[in-house]
Amino acid sequence: MNFEFSEEQQMLREQARGFLSEHCTTAVVRTVLDGELGWDQSLWQKVAEMGWTATTIPEAYGGLGLSYYELAVIAEELGRAVAPLPFSSSVYLASEAINRFGTEAQKSDWLPKLASGECVAAFAMAERPGRLSLAQLETQRTDERISGYKTTVPDAAVADMAVVLARTGSDVELCLVPLKQEGVAVQPVLTLDSSRGHSNLILKEAQAERLGDRTLEPKEWDRLLDGAAALFAWEQLGIAESALIQARDYALQRYAFGRAIGSYQAIKHKLAAMYVKNTLARSNAYYGIWALAEGSDELPLAAATARVAAIQASTFAAEENIQTHGGMGFTWDFDCHFYYRRAKLLSLVVGSESVWQDRLVDALSRRSAVAA
Amino acid sequence: MDFNDTPEEARFRKEAASWLADNVPTDDAFRALAPLEQAKIWQKRKYDDGWACIGWAPGFGGRGASPIEEVIWRQEESEYELPSNFFLIGQGMIGPTLMAWASEEDKARFLPPLASGEEVWCQLFSEPAGGSDLAALRTRAERDGDDWIINGQKIWTSGAHYSDYGVIVVRTDPNVPKHKGLSYFYIDMKAPGVEVKPIKQLTGDADFNEVYFTDVRISDSCRLGGVGQGWQVALTTLMNERAAIGGGFGQMDVSMAMSVVQDLEIDGQPALSNAAVRARLADWYVQEAGLKYTGYRSLTALSRGALPGPENSIGKLVGAPKMQAMASYLMDLLGASGAVVDENLATKAGIIQRAYMGAPGLRIAGGTDEIMANIIAERVLGLPQEPRLDKGIPFNEVPTG
Numbered sequence: 001m002n003f004e005f006s007e008e009q010q011m012l013r014e015q016a017r018g019f020l021s022e023h024c025t026t027a028v029v030r031t032v033l034d035g036e037l038g039w040d041q042s043l044w045q046k047v048a049e050m051g052w053t054a055t056t057i058p059e060a061y062g063g064l065g066l067s068y069y070e071l072a073v074i075a076e077e078l079g080r081a082v083a084p085l086p087f088s089s090s091v092y093l094a095s096e097a098i099n100r101f102g103t104e105a106q107k108s109d110w111l112p113k114l115a116s117g118e119c120v121a122a123f124a125m126a127e128r129p130g131r132l133s134l135a136q137l138e139t140q141r142t143d144e145r146i147s148g149y150k151t152t153v154p155d156a157a158v159a160d161m162a163v164v165l166a167r168t169g170s171d172v173e174l175c176l177v178p179l180k181q182e183g184v185a186v187q188p189v190l191t192l193d194s195s196r197g198h199s200n201l202i203l204k205e206a207q208a209e210r211l212g213d214r215t216l217e218p219k220e221w222d223r224l225l226d227g228a229a230a231l232f233a234w235e236q237l238g239i240a241e242s243a244l245i246q247a248r249d250y251a252l253q254r255y256a257f258g259r260a261i262g263s264y265q266a267i268k269h270k271l272a273a274m275y276v277k278n279t280l281a282r283s284n285a286y287y288g289i290w291a292l293a294e295g296s297d298e299l300p301l302a303a304a305t306a307r308v309a310a311i312q313a314s315t316f317a318a319e320e321n322i323q324t325h326g327g328m329g330f331t332w333d334f335d336c337h338f339y340y341r342r343a344k345l346l347s348l349v350v351g352s353e354s355v356w357q358d359r360l361v362d363a364l365s366r367r368s369a370v371a372a
Numbered sequence: 373m374d375f376n377d378t379p380e381e382a383r384f385r386k387e388a389a390s391w392l393a394d395n396v397p398t399d400d401a402f403r404a405l406a407p408l409e410q411a412k413i414w415q416k417r418k419y420d421d422g423w424a425c426i427g428w429a430p431g432f433g434g435r436g437a438s439p440i441e442e443v444i445w446r447q448e449e450s451e452y453e454l455p456s457n458f459f460l461i462g463q464g465m466i467g468p469t470l471m472a473w474a475s476e477e478d479k480a481r482f483l484p485p486l487a488s489g490e491e492v493w494c495q496l497f498s499e500p501a502g503g504s505d506l507a508a509l510r511t512r513a514e515r516d517g518d519d520w521i522i523n524g525q526k527i528w529t530s531g532a533h534y535s536d537y538g539v540i541v542v543r544t545d546p547n548v549p550k551h552k553g554l555s556y557f558y559i560d561m562k563a564p565g566v567e568v569k570p571i572k573q574l575t576g577d578a579d580f581n582e583v584y585f586t587d588v589r590i591s592d593s594c595r596l597g598g599v600g601q602g603w604q605v606a607l608t609t610l611m612n613e614r615a616a617i618g619g620g621f622g623q624m625d626v627s628m629a630m631s632v633v634q635d636l637e638i639d640g641q642p643a644l645s646n647a648a649v650r651a652r653l654a655d656w657y658v659q660e661a662g663l664k665y666t667g668y669r670s671l672t673a674l675s676r677g678a679l680p681g682p683e684n685s686i687g688k689l690v691g692a693p694k695m696q697a698m699a700s701y702l703m704d705l706l707g708a709s710g711a712v713v714d715e716n717l718a719t720k721a722g723i724i725q726r727a728y729m730g731a732p733g734l735r736i737a738g739g740t741d742e743i744m745a746n747i748i749a750e751r752v753l754g755l756p757q758e759p760r761l762d763k764g765i766p767f768n769e770v771p772t773g
Binding site: 001002003004005069248251252259260262263264265267268269271272273275276279280281282283284286287289290293294304305308309312354356357358360361364365368 | 373374375376377381440626627630631634644647650651653654655657658659661662663664665666668669671672673675676683686689690742744745746748749750752753754755756757758759
């Protein structure tokens with residue numbers, strides 16, 4: 001039994017945590033949140049120099065060729081620091097999609113730039129409120145031109161290109177769309193977490209090419225989402241851990257009725273409940289990343305389990321952290337709202353809780369059908 | 373990461389599996405025996421071949437196995453439907469206490485028959501006045517030459533009715549603060565003045581008892597630890613308790629819930645396609661898998677010779693309420709017939725209803741949900757204890773209800 005990260009991976013964690021505690025303090029997050037840029041470009045460059053954007057990209061395309069375990073370690077630390085970076089869009093989704101489905105030419109073209117961080121990529125899925133449905137996609141490519149509307153796309157304003165979910169006729173596909181071109185309008189939208197910019201994309205006869213040399217099977221799309229979910233779970237876990245630590249520290253410092261509020265069972269039980277959810281989420285995140293890294297058939301179940309656990313742990317911890325702080329937690333000046341915003345934001349990308357509860361039960365049903 | 377055994381672990385697993393395959397009793401005559409008799413026969417068979425209490429030193433009846441080997445053994449043993457374990461408290465909690473505190477002579481006398489199942493032990497801690505606040509116990513022992521005279525009452529004592537020996541915490545000095553006036557003894561359950569009365573539980577079963585002590589005389593040589601040191605000795609026992617109780621939650625798991633749901637409809641549609649049902653199933657699976665993989669992480673620590681971290685303490689706190697919630701919801705889905713407990717008529721032979729009726733006990737035994745949450749808050753998160761009004765006050769001056 002070896003259900004633990006390796007020593008090298010643990011060292012990477014220490015290194016990442018040390019780096020972010022120096023270069024991505026909550027003051028850095030606050031600056032981005034207060035401004036209109038939607039990211040910290042100099043932090044992005046530093047992170048890219050550390051090689052984080054290159055983690056799982058193969059060496060042949062300028063990457064480090066490391067495993068998903070290393071990427072999970074980095075994801076958790078980015079979550080812990082609430083890093084204002086387009087990392088998940090560019091790395092868990094766009095780079096993954098290009099590496100997985102791209103033609104040789106597309107990979108040679110894009111992956112080295114994504115690995116070095118000189119290119120930032122967004123990932124555009126949703127078109128309207130509600131669950132994403134592949135059958136209802138309206139964004140359409142005809143030959144080398146794409147038209148359509150994509151809503152609430154994370155990081156599009158700072159990205160150079162977007163991987164766009166679209167269709168040709170009734171076939172579903174992913175398209176590569178450079179964003180700095182006529183035919184693409186990037187309209188910033190204010191979301192609940194402006195430390196990560198979001199935009200609507202209006203595509204009018206924009207130049208585009210299909211990713212890969214054929215259409216996308218629903219199974220392949222699911223596989224891409226499962227992989228992203230397993231990684232998002234680690235970033236969400238990092239947020240949950242930070243929220244718990246902040247609540248614990250405050251409960252020790254803050255006195256009421258002559259004693260630390262952390263000595264009252266009402267507060268202790270709240271924090272114990274956070275710890276329990278975080279522990280379940282961590283163990284399930286191990287399961288998810290194990291299935292992704294080892295290419296296991298259990299990935300659909302493991303990713304959904306990790307994702308649901310991470311959504312529940314991170315939103316609960318962020319909500320109850322504010323509650324533990326009382327009125328001060330509701331102020332702009334305290335950092336509690338960073339975790340509250342980011343936890344909810346990350347719970348909404350790549351499908352929200354009920355979507356992944358459904359996927360989890362689908363995977364369980366398939367498993368019991370196989371067993372029967 | 374991988375889930376595979378190391379070569380040494382695999383070798384051990386194979387040895388364990390092959391012994392089990394050769395030795396697990398399957399004959400009808402054995403099955404016809406009373407549960408305690410079955411358990412004693414099986415335990416003795418394991419003992420004779422060196423498969424009882426394998427983590428104990430060979431001199432005490434074990435084989436000095438490593439913690440990871442103990443886990444492997446439990447996994448292999450759980451592949452079989454074996455007699456209920458009547459020795460869990462004795463072997464899991466009292467054995468380690470004797471090892472830490474008893475004289476060499478007593479260890480040699482008591483540990484081997486405890487390992488072999490020939491002598492059964494119970495734990496006499498809780499009292500009507502002291503449950504979560506265990507140190508508030510009132511059963512007293514008064515010195516009489518080389519002996520002690522015990523008077524008082526214990527409660528919730530599992531297996532007292534079939535136990536040969538028990539360990540007991542008593543108050544030997546009421547004039548000092550409560551933790552300082554306790555002493556710890558072992559006691560012959562057949563001694564004059566010991567009276568065991570079964571408690572009928574809300575399930576209708578009687579697994580535990582009230583035990584009354586009237587002028588029970590025991591020798592001072594039965595004392596473990598110093599006079600007034602009983603609390604420290606009791607902590608040794610309690611530290612091993614959660615490991616012993618934490619365990620599994622029977623057949624109430626998500627695959628069982630799925631199989632119930634698969635046979636039901638809601639408004640003419642399969643219940644399994646109902647969004648509310650799916651959300652519950654998913655949430656339970658998250659808890660179940662979370663506990664399973666937390667266990668794997670602990671196992672990894674053990675496998676590397678390290679101690680598992682505090683994450684292990686969540687098992688009972690998550691598992692017991694989950695079992696209750698799951699049973700309750702499945703009964704809701706079954707509607708009126710969810711109330712049926714007759715094994716021949718009920719869905720899943722009444723497992724769901726038994727789980728629902730048993731769950732309140734699991735949420736209380738070995739530390740209530742609230743105490744478990746306090747333990748996590750204090751020992752894992754480092755939060756302070758609630759102020760205690762009885763702190764530093766002689767026990768006989770502490771206000772009581």
